[in-house]
Amino acid sequence: MTLTAKPPAMPSADEPGPPAASARPKRTRNPRTWVRGGGLSTLVFLAPMLVVFGFFSWSPIVQSVIMSLQKTNLLDPPTWVGLDNFANVLSDPLLGTAVVNTLYFAGLALVLGFPLPIIMAVLMSEVRRGKGFYSALAYLPVVIPPVVAVLLWKVFFDASPTGLFNTILGWVGIPPQPWLQSPATAMPSLVLEATWAAAGGSIIIYLAALLSVPPELYDAAEVDGASIWRKIWHVTLPQLRGILFIMLILQIIGTAQVFLEPYLFTGGGPNNATVTILLLIYRYAFQNSLGGDYGEATALSVMLAVVLALLSWLYFKLTERWSS
Amino acid sequence: MKSSRTVAIAGLAAIAMVGSLAACSAGASSESGKTELRVATFPPGADEAAYTAFAEQEKQFEAEHEDIDIIGVEYEWEGPTFAVQLAGGSLPDVFTVPFTDAKTLLENGQLMDVTDEIDELGYTDKFNPIILDAVKDGDRIYGFPRQAYAMGLHYNRTLFEAAGLDPDSPPTTWDEVREAAKAISEQTGKAGFMEMTQNNTGGWQLTAATVARGGSIQEDNGDGTYTSTIANDATASALEFLQALRWEDDSLGSNMLLDWGTINQEFAAGNIGMYSSGSDVYTALVRDFSLNPDDYGLTVVPVENGGGTLGGGDIAVVSPTVDDTTKAAAVTWIDWYYMQKLLDEDAAVLDAKTLAESDQAVGTPVLPVLDRETYEESLTWIEPYINVPREQMTPFIDGVWEQTPVGEPKSKTQEIYALLDTVVQAVLTDRNADIDTLLAQADLDAQALLDQ
Numbered sequence: 001m002t003l004t005a006k007p008p009a010m011p012s013a014d015e016p017g018p019p020a021a022s023a024r025p026k027r028t029r030n031p032r033t034w035v036r037g038g039g040l041s042t043l044v045f046l047a048p049m050l051v052v053f054g055f056f057s058w059s060p061i062v063q064s065v066i067m068s069l070q071k072t073n074l075l076d077p078p079t080w081v082g083l084d085n086f087a088n089v090l091s092d093p094l095l096g097t098a099v100v101n102t103l104y105f106a107g108l109a110l111v112l113g114f115p116l117p118i119i120m121a122v123l124m125s126e127v128r129r130g131k132g133f134y135s136a137l138a139y140l141p142v143v144i145p146p147v148v149a150v151l152l153w154k155v156f157f158d159a160s161p162t163g164l165f166n167t168i169l170g171w172v173g174i175p176p177q178p179w180l181q182s183p184a185t186a187m188p189s190l191v192l193e194a195t196w197a198a199a200g201g202s203i204i205i206y207l208a209a210l211l212s213v214p215p216e217l218y219d220a221a222e223v224d225g226a227s228i229w230r231k232i233w234h235v236t237l238p239q240l241r242g243i244l245f246i247m248l249i250l251q252i253i254g255t256a257q258v259f260l261e262p263y264l265f266t267g268g269g270p271n272n273a274t275v276t277i278l279l280l281i282y283r284y285a286f287q288n289s290l291g292g293d294y295g296e297a298t299a300l301s302v303m304l305a306v307v308l309a310l311l312s313w314l315y316f317k318l319t320e321r322w323s324s
Numbered sequence: 325m326k327s328s329r330t331v332a333i334a335g336l337a338a339i340a341m342v343g344s345l346a347a348c349s350a351g352a353s354s355e356s357g358k359t360e361l362r363v364a365t366f367p368p369g370a371d372e373a374a375y376t377a378f379a380e381q382e383k384q385f386e387a388e389h390e391d392i393d394i395i396g397v398e399y400e401w402e403g404p405t406f407a408v409q410l411a412g413g414s415l416p417d418v419f420t421v422p423f424t425d426a427k428t429l430l431e432n433g434q435l436m437d438v439t440d441e442i443d444e445l446g447y448t449d450k451f452n453p454i455i456l457d458a459v460k461d462g463d464r465i466y467g468f469p470r471q472a473y474a475m476g477l478h479y480n481r482t483l484f485e486a487a488g489l490d491p492d493s494p495p496t497t498w499d500e501v502r503e504a505a506k507a508i509s510e511q512t513g514k515a516g517f518m519e520m521t522q523n524n525t526g527g528w529q530l531t532a533a534t535v536a537r538g539g540s541i542q543e544d545n546g547d548g549t550y551t552s553t554i555a556n557d558a559t560a561s562a563l564e565f566l567q568a569l570r571w572e573d574d575s576l577g578s579n580m581l582l583d584w585g586t587i588n589q590e591f592a593a594g595n596i597g598m599y600s601s602g603s604d605v606y607t608a609l610v611r612d613f614s615l616n617p618d619d620y621g622l623t624v625v626p627v628e629n630g631g632g633t634l635g636g637g638d639i640a641v642v643s644p645t646v647d648d649t650t651k652a653a654a655v656t657w658i659d660w661y662y663m664q665k666l667l668d669e670d671a672a673v674l675d676a677k678t679l680a681e682s683d684q685a686v687g688t689p690v691l692p693v694l695d696r697e698t699y700e701e702s703l704t705w706i707e708p709y710i711n712v713p714r715e716q717m718t719p720f721i722d723g724v725w726e727q728t729p730v731g732e733p734k735s736k737t738q739e740i741y742a743l744l745d746t747v748v749q750a751v752l753t754d755r756n757a758d759i760d761t762l763l764a765q766a767d768l769d770a771q772a773l774l775d776q
Contacts, residue, residue, distance in 0.1 A: 286404035289738075
């Protein structure tokens with residue numbers, strides 16, 4: 001890959017330009033003024049970043065799009081197959097299940113995982129002493145490597161009556177639950193762990209955002225006789241709305257790409273109850289075809305990326321008015 | 325001058341960056357003039373003694389073949405790792421692949437043709453034809469079958485005793501398996517029997533259970549087309565067996581999401597009474613999962629209605645990307661490391677002695693890749709070095725010759741196994757699962773795959 005520091009084509013000074021609207025002296029722009037104005041050093045400073053992003057991010061993205069139109073065995077030159085990969089993916093009976101499961105995960109994570117960090121952050125911001133201790137405690141799960149966390153929770157989710165969670169449930173008279181071992185409870189179990197693992201990061205962000213709420217607003221509300229709940233509802237949440245909207249879309253994008261939990265906890269089971277879109281992509285690419293279906297894997301990836309990009313655009317359009 | 329200095333610093337940074345990227349792509353080359361051959365050794369986590377034995381064998385080989393430099397590479401057959409290593413060019417030059425995946429690799433054109441080399445070595449007619457079939461596409465051969473197994477029923481002798489059962493007379497019918505499983509789970513609180521369900525092993529084991537009951541999940545029409553026969557009585561009966569153990573007897577324990585590795589782990593830890601897997605798994609159980617040999621027992625899988633035992637094994641293959649010199653070295657290594665010990669007394673004794681000195685398993689029961697006579701003769705050569713408790717495997721060693729080995733389904737094997745994983749999981753995790761409906765659906769889906 002070569003990068004030439006070629007200055008962008010600029011209309012030269014002697015080119016006939018549009019007639020000047022005013023008598024203001026016209027600024028001539030040519031390569032020399034561009035260099036003198038810092039254009040070259042900007043580009044050279046940018047070059048390492050452009051190379052790294054180009055090489056490790058953009059080039060794989062472009063290659064994925066190309067691969068989605070090809071068939072390859074990772075050995076011989078790939079052959080062009082048009083939209084066949086897309087057609088194969090769309091006719092896979094498991095695709096519907098994966099989409100529904102992913103939406104289910106995203107929905108559950110939204111209901112359980114979105115409000116929880118907000119509530120925790122608001123409560124923690126009210127704590128007078130040991131705020132740092134509580135923040136550290138909340139953030140601790142984020143520090144644990146995700147794979148280790150999942151393997152730990154796999155032990156907690158042991159479905160026998162002697163499993164950790166089942167023992168705790170037993171103390172309050174609740175019968176043992178199957179957790180990961182039943183199609184009905186597997187996905188909620190995954191969401192439980194995912195929420196535990198991710199909440200800490202969100203709490204820290206909300207705590208930081210809460211600091212930016214001007215204290216005068218609370219004082220004014222207090223003078224008006226507002227209760228704590230009214231203060232939260234009418235002062236805190238409206239002040240946080242910008243960050244809330246961003247966190248919401250980030251969570252939606254994140255949960256649409258859930259892979260780690262279903263892959264490590266259940267492998268998509270039981271009975272396909274936790275097969276998600278990303279897990280399906282992984283299966284196409286590696287599991288059954290041993291690299292023979294990379295085309296289908298990239299086709300589904302491209303479709304997911306397009307849907308998420310559209311969703312994000314739509315989301316920002318819809319919330320433009322409220323978040324400003 | 326400030327701006328020119330800034331440009332200079334930025335330029336240096338850019339050069340450093342490009343330089344380090346270029347360094348990433350620089351490859352290693354042999355300085356000694358020898359052919360470097362990267363060969364697969366053992367899975368991550370293998371016993372250190374296994375590497376000691378390997379180092380000794382490496383020395384022996386290099387003394388005989390001075391122009392080849394062997395480099396052992398930690399290796400475990402994993403589909404995803406294979407695909408990534410193939411794409412990234414870091415696949416070992418020699419590695420092993422299970423029969424069951426070899427078919428997919430053949431379909432994808434990802435194996436090196438070694439027909440001429442096998443011919444030259446004079447092995448073509450010596451291989452058991454049923455086994456050689458697994459690595460053939462037309463009349464071309466794509467690997468050296470190096471070890472084969474029949475399905476066996478592995479059991480924990482200690483749990484058998486704790487449940488009041490006689491470990492020297494293990495179950496011989498599926499009904500007896502059920503009774504023993506129930507006794508073990510009631511008396512010891514451990515899983516009496518367990519079945520693999522994940523990562524296509526559920527389908528593999530359901531196919532084995534089908535074959536043992538006289539059924540088959542796929543028919544070869546002989547014209548390149550295949551018909552799915554998943555919805556058959558034998559498969560239904562295998563699932564009913566699991567359903568009864570799970571929901572009537574509660575003798576399958578609490579973890580219904582196990583695969584080859586995790587079920588071995590559970591068995592080696594003494595949490596499982598019985599499970600079905602390849603007869604050669606003992607080596608891995610001791611080497612990779614720290615099984616206590618005294619716990620181990622092996623018998624044949626019960627067969628009924630004219631059924632057989634599902635066979636399998638693995639083949640030694642050459643990476644499809646190597647050049648001719650490396651390919652020749654690779655074939656020399658495969659012949660020395662994997663094949664000669666099956667044929668030649670001196671090689672067999674040297675291999676057994678080296679392994680035994682490092683406490684590696686010698687004498688694990690397998691199926692012969694050549695013929696039964698050569699196999700049994702080779703056992704007499706290495707008799708002084710046999711260190712696996714073969715007396716605890718007598719029911720298998722005596723019984724396996726009575727059973728007919730049956731090959732795995734030929735077309736879309738892994739994808740159909742993946743479909744059947746779901747069926748097995750449904751039966752084990754949903755009390756109301758309807759076996760006939762599940763099989764009818766799986767049959768439809770499998771036929772759609774076969775028709776692709």
